[in-house]
Amino acid sequence: SLTQWNDRSNAAHNAGPSGGANKPTYVTPALNGYGAVNFASSQNLQITNTTWAASKGGFGMFIVAKLNTNTTGVRTLTGSDQGGFLIQLNSGVWTTTAGGGTGTVTVTADNSFHIFTQLFDGSQTGNANRLKFRIDGTERTLSFAVGQTVGTTTNASTSKFNLGWDGTGNYWLGQVAEVLLFTTAQDSTQVGLIEGYLKNKWAL
Numbered sequence: 001s002l003t004q005w006n007d008r009s010n011a012a013h014n015a016g017p018s019g020g021a022n023k024p025t026y027v028t029p030a031l032n033g034y035g036a037v038n039f040a041s042s043q044n045l046q047i048t049n050t051t052w053a054a055s056k057g058g059f060g061m062f063i064v065a066k067l068n069t070n071t072t073g074v075r076t077l078t079g080s081d082q083g084g085f086l087i088q089l090n091s092g093v094w095t096t097t098a099g100g101g102t103g104t105v106t107v108t109a110d111n112s113f114h115i116f117t118q119l120f121d122g123s124q125t126g127n128a129n130r131l132k133f134r135i136d137g138t139e140r141t142l143s144f145a146v147g148q149t150v151g152t153t154t155n156a157s158t159s160k161f162n163l164g165w166d167g168t169g170n171y172w173l174g175q176v177a178e179v180l181l182f183t184t185a186q187d188s189t190q191v192g193l194i195e196g197y198l199k200n201k202w203a204l
Helices: 186-202
Strands: 025-031 034-039 043-047 056-066 073-078 085-092 094-096 102-107 114-121 131-135 137-139 161-162 174-182
Touching: 025 174, 056 073, 056 085, 056 186, 094 114, 094 131, 102 131, 114 186, 161 174, 174 186
Parallel strands: none
Antiparallel strands: 025 034, 034 174, 043 161, 056 114, 056 174, 073 085, 073 161, 085 094, 094 102, 114 131, 131 137
């Protein structure tokens, strides 16, 4: 059982099971000789006091993860207490949220490891430029509801970052190998370097 997933930066934004219960497990080897964190039903991790994620004009999430056997139903990879930073799968439809906006795209799910990337840049113009979603280095065209606008900053009240669930249920039911979070926007060169690092490390 995993009691804490340590932040490798100097900020020590460590993730722990919500309420100290429902611990995921560490499994090794999982991929390319490295271990990963396995999330089963009701198991989760959460980073609290996430002022570093609030009111940000740019953000980037790069996550290596896979589903185990169940790709149906609602499976949440990441989220927050304010509904942002969401990467969620519901029967083949991926939903991603940031800046108060929600984009969706249909991509068939499987049980292999992938690199999931969410990019938010509130300085850009238009929903498609402010919020982007990529799988294995390929940008997916998001659909936005009519009248919906992706804002210029992340939610000012964000206080919790969830991994492996949405904060109330809808668990990932799979493995997460690596999580990289950036509190600024990344340009195309930086995105390529980060995804290239993950691809080489995990042999994807």
